[in-house]
Amino acid sequence: MKNLRWRKMWGLIATTVLGMGASLIEPASALDCHHSTCSPDSPPPEQISTVGDTCTAAYRVSGSWDGGFQSEVVVTNDAGTPLNGWKVTLNLPTGAKISSLWNGVNSGTSGTVTVTNAAYNGTIGAGRSTAFGFTGTGNGTGATVSCSTGSTPPTGNVPAQAHTVGRIKDQGTSVQYTWPGVSFEGRFRGTGVGIVLNDAANDYDVQIDNAAPTTLRTPGNTTHWVSNLSNGEHTVRVAKRTESPWQAGEFGGFVAASGGGILAKPAARTRQIEFIGDSWTAGYGNMSTSRDCAGSGGINPNSNADQTFGALAARGLNADYQITAWSGMGVVRNYNGGNAGTDFRTYYDRTLQAVDAAVWQRPSSWKPQVVVVGLGINDFSTALNPGEPWADAAALAAGYRDAYLGFLDKLRGRYGSDTHIVLTYPTLSNTTAMADSVQQIVQRRNSQGDTRVKALHYDNAALGLDLLGCDWHPSLHDHRLLADTLRSFIGTLPVKW
Incomplete structure (x- = not known):
């Protein structure tokens, strides 16, 4: 034919670089200066913003170089009980753009960016802190942050969170795949759901509650949000439309909107x-x-x-x-x-x-x-x-x-x-x-x-x-x-x- x-x-x-595992999540030591020419000096926090009395986010530029910078955001639980899930709203200066982010899951790369916790750092003990970091292009000075609680993180075990029968390679906090037609089915409670993807080669269909699907064209490294749903239980299905034998796509799980939660996956x-x-x-x-x-x-x-x-x-x-x-x-x-x-x-x-x-x-x-x-x-x-x-x-x-x-x-x-x-x-x-x-x-x-x-x-x-x-x-x-x-x-x- x-x-x-x-x-x-x-x-x-x-030559394929399988990037989500490397670009989204790095060990805590990675918060040190990443760029070979950046300054390791750590200036004081530039902006601290508190939401209510439970969650505080502190932003600082930890290094800079010609045309780029590295920043860190520390999230602190100010409550007397453990915090289960957090979301930081990050307002970047004009011209600044995130290149790589670790210890969190970002939606967007410029302007107003939301960052939710990774699978392993969503729970913060009373009075304790966690942090995420990122590198970017442009100038990071002047960014502002705010923090809110209740965002449900990915489970850290995608096969346990989403039903699939396609061939997948389990990366721990994500799965990779190349064969066409691989799909992921999940359930959630609330008014919205985020779909964590790292794929610049493939197109996907997203379907909520068996309604007509919408198509994502080569989404890249992002969390795609479906919002403004009725507050209740819903199903979500993500299907890979295209072939990519030379480049793996990557799925990092589902994330519930604030106040919601990811439910047990559909039965096989x-x-x-x-x-x-x-x-x-x-x-x-x-x-x-x-x-x-x-x-x-x-x-x-x-x-x-x-x-x-x-x-x-x-x-x-x-x-x-x-x-x-x-x-x-x-x-x-x-x-x-x-x-x-x-x-x-x-x-x-x-x-x-x-x-x-x-x-x-x-x-x-x-x-x-x-x-x-x-x-x-x-x-x-x-x-x-x-x-x-x-x-x-x-x-x-x-x-x-x-x-x-x-x-x-x-x-x-x-x-x-x-x-x-x-x-x-x-x-x-x-x-x-x-x-x-x-x-x-x-x-x-x-x-x-x-x-x-x-x-x-x-x-x-x-x-x-x-x-x-x-x-x-x-x-x-x-x-x-x-x-x-x-x-x-x-x-x-x-x-x-």
Whole structure:
């Protein structure tokens, strides 16, 4: 399948800095001067502001250099009982901007900035203090601060706070991820919720109480607030829309607005489905209404893994799901022979795709009753190029079948004999090699006694697919049709939900 975006990416040499753990939280000793040329002298506090009689914030510039500065804010509990959660409102001078902040979670970087406590320093004993610090550009002299209490911090254990079944790397106070469609579901009480993110590459959908989602475009390092809700219990769901195999996104949990609280996470669903595939499964360009997306922002703004056939079918079946897909990848051959020597199988076992080669450790709670595999479009949609390792199309098909059978062995070893595996394939205009090969693979598995392997053909013409997504990919209209087809097919299987 034509895939312009990933064809350009094969030559990338990616260096990724996984930043939230380093930029948001540093040890207390980091309050000393960070910059190699700054002055370590500590001037007296410039501004102290007290809210009520319980919480005091004191601000000082701890170092400065040409074009930048470092500051510290000390938060003191003036009450006679422990303080549980704090929020500092920081008014920066004109032209000043936060570059990096530790021991707190900031919303915004210039002007009026709110900083809430980190997971580990929200509780302050009577008469005790804690502090956060930051570096910035411009001049920090003249900033003012005020402090309020009752802001509920992140729990410090995101998997315990938010329900997710996507592949994540637990960083302690945050989690990282690269695969598309990773989502986080939480519950909170109050009038608002903050979503802690550190991601300059991906787009997200945010949904409150199952209402229509709003989209965050490459939010960066921030706490995104949803406010002015009715005072009560609410649900929040955050879903990663886009692909980012070369750069990890990071989620630092939910933060309740002042006076509210984070509640126990939603229960896991008993039904589980895993979707494995390429650009069709990932939702490449599926929100576009034109095959040429250059005029509408390119691929990422027009892609949404949360509106793919897999996500739609799973929600229709009330199932938890995991999307393990990478555009342009094939079983043995990638689009147009690109990135020779690697294929989807190279990365399938990884937690963070191309960022980190560490093997994903499957949680004991994740054992899908159905696995849907859609791999092969990139193997067969373009003709072989000179120098590729297959003598002809027949040799490519034979290699594809052998590798696919080995991949099914891996899935069987991981999930057991009870899991139903559905191999899907669309109509390719240039060849029947994919269709023929998938049918042969299923026949062979069935003849060996593995009767829970089935094939599902997506007949483009019969289904009425318009392929109006970017670069001739399925559109949202198509994904809805594919979801209905898949959901109906799963309904015919003797699945033990």
